[in-house]
Amino acid sequence: MKLSRRGFLGVLVGTAALTSSCSEVIDEMTEPELPAVLNPPGGDERHPIAHLLNRATFGPRPGQIAQVEEMGRERWLDRQLDYKSVGDDKLNWRLRRFDTMKFKPQDLVSFKSDEDSGYVAGELARVTLLKAVMSERQLYEKMVHFWSDHFSIFQFKDKTIAVLKVVDDRDVIRPNALRKFKDLLRASAHSPAMLRYLDNTVNEKSHPNENYAREIMELHTLGVDGGYTEDDVQEVARCFTGWTMSGKGEFEYRGDIHDDAEKRVLSEIIAAGGGKNDGDIVIDILARHPSTARFVCTKLVRHFVADDPPQTVIDACVQTWQSTDGDIRDVLRTIFTHPEFDTAPYKIKRPFEYLASVLRALNADYDSSMDLVNRLDTLGQRPFTWIPPDGFPDYAEAWSSSILKYWNVGIDAARDRLPGVEINIWDIAEHVDVEGNADKMLTFFGRLLLKRDLNPVEAQQLNHYLFGGRSRLDFGKDEDRDRMIHAIALLLSSPAFVYR
Numbered sequence: 001m002k003l004s005r006r007g008f009l010g011v012l013v014g015t016a017a018l019t020s021s022c023s024e025v026i027d028e029m030t031e032p033e034l035p036a037v038l039n040p041p042g043g044d045e046r047h048p049i050a051h052l053l054n055r056a057t058f059g060p061r062p063g064q065i066a067q068v069e070e071m072g073r074e075r076w077l078d079r080q081l082d083y084k085s086v087g088d089d090k091l092n093w094r095l096r097r098f099d100t101m102k103f104k105p106q107d108l109v110s111f112k113s114d115e116d117s118g119y120v121a122g123e124l125a126r127v128t129l130l131k132a133v134m135s136e137r138q139l140y141e142k143m144v145h146f147w148s149d150h151f152s153i154f155q156f157k158d159k160t161i162a163v164l165k166v167v168d169d170r171d172v173i174r175p176n177a178l179r180k181f182k183d184l185l186r187a188s189a190h191s192p193a194m195l196r197y198l199d200n201t202v203n204e205k206s207h208p209n210e211n212y213a214r215e216i217m218e219l220h221t222l223g224v225d226g227g228y229t230e231d232d233v234q235e236v237a238r239c240f241t242g243w244t245m246s247g248k249g250e251f252e253y254r255g256d257i258h259d260d261a262e263k264r265v266l267s268e269i270i271a272a273g274g275g276k277n278d279g280d281i282v283i284d285i286l287a288r289h290p291s292t293a294r295f296v297c298t299k300l301v302r303h304f305v306a307d308d309p310p311q312t313v314i315d316a317c318v319q320t321w322q323s324t325d326g327d328i329r330d331v332l333r334t335i336f337t338h339p340e341f342d343t344a345p346y347k348i349k350r351p352f353e354y355l356a357s358v359l360r361a362l363n364a365d366y367d368s369s370m371d372l373v374n375r376l377d378t379l380g381q382r383p384f385t386w387i388p389p390d391g392f393p394d395y396a397e398a399w400s401s402s403i404l405k406y407w408n409v410g411i412d413a414a415r416d417r418l419p420g421v422e423i424n425i426w427d428i429a430e431h432v433d434v435e436g437n438a439d440k441m442l443t444f445f446g447r448l449l450l451k452r453d454l455n456p457v458e459a460q461q462l463n464h465y466l467f468g469g470r471s472r473l474d475f476g477k478d479e480d481r482d483r484m485i486h487a488i489a490l491l492l493s494s495p496a497f498v499y500r
Contacts, residue, residue, distance in 0.1 A: 181321075
């Protein structure tokens, strides 16, 4: 299959015309549902199940906390780690419309124009957001999100990377997100998108390029203080000479440009004449190195527990890593069952996480439009657009200036003005029978969004705003309905919601 830009777009337009009515039926069939009764947790303290769901998912949907309580925390975690056992039919129906996500590498690299590559990149971003919002396999999607940062690729470095990131996401990150780390590392090292992004496609014996060699040690495995030297960088670059990409967009090893002489990497001798196996040996060396266990475990604990990751949790994860040969599922289980997890300090939601959590908390129906991806762009975290190879930062200081933008998202969500999204605050209110009672409605939405009762300061400020000296509101009046909507928007932009 080889299509020109006009041919490609023509196929897409024609297909869209034929399937638009079918898509509408699918959208209706797969709309998110609300439980018959909603009783979100109250109390003054952080609810432990809410805390788990705030970290291990993109935020709980209405009623999910009660569901997990009934199921039991351990059983829920077991099912999420065994993600293939979790049905995802509604999401899968929605994904049927994204044709380019199924294309083979040779089909993708045939699209040469900015318009075509931009369309493919846009589909991947839309799919990524849709999965975060809709998927029942939430911990799996969180790990895909994490590894996409760890093995970060700036999608728009060139048009080829823009389309091949689809293959990297589909065939590298997703199949290995909950396997052993060495499997993921090996798959990434064979990813044409990664090799092209970090210039290994021009790494040959006559003029070695050290970019991928440096980053696989500094960012993917050992860490900057992991014990490697500049000599190791040069030797690893020699090992990966000839690891490149074919004209069909697939991994290719070229022996004619590989340095086949003896190498020495991290004090281990790699004998001459190994060919492609030189790079495979490097992957094994890096995957089993103790610095890799500590570096990756530290990042995982930072992501799921605290910006300043507790050393005791890191040590427990490293011990699990070493006893399981880097099994990602077992490391995650160690994190979520560690005594210090439940007492972890609050972490800021990065823009992608914030937007997804708003949509999930309000039971939103996202139609996978590109406009919402563009909104993520203005928030500063459209997927796969971080230019340096270290991935989007994962600590509060990097995102604290985004709070005003979060407020704008919150008010648009509460007023059902986010593009491609349907949110009905009043439909949620009907399910809890607030009967037009503003106090009752505010208490309910406080519990729904914050997973606890409003504290005295929050209650005083919101009531002052909501009632403005009056004793009651009349929801038959647009002005009073708008006041309630704005009060809910204030909850969505409050530190108690922005921080998870």
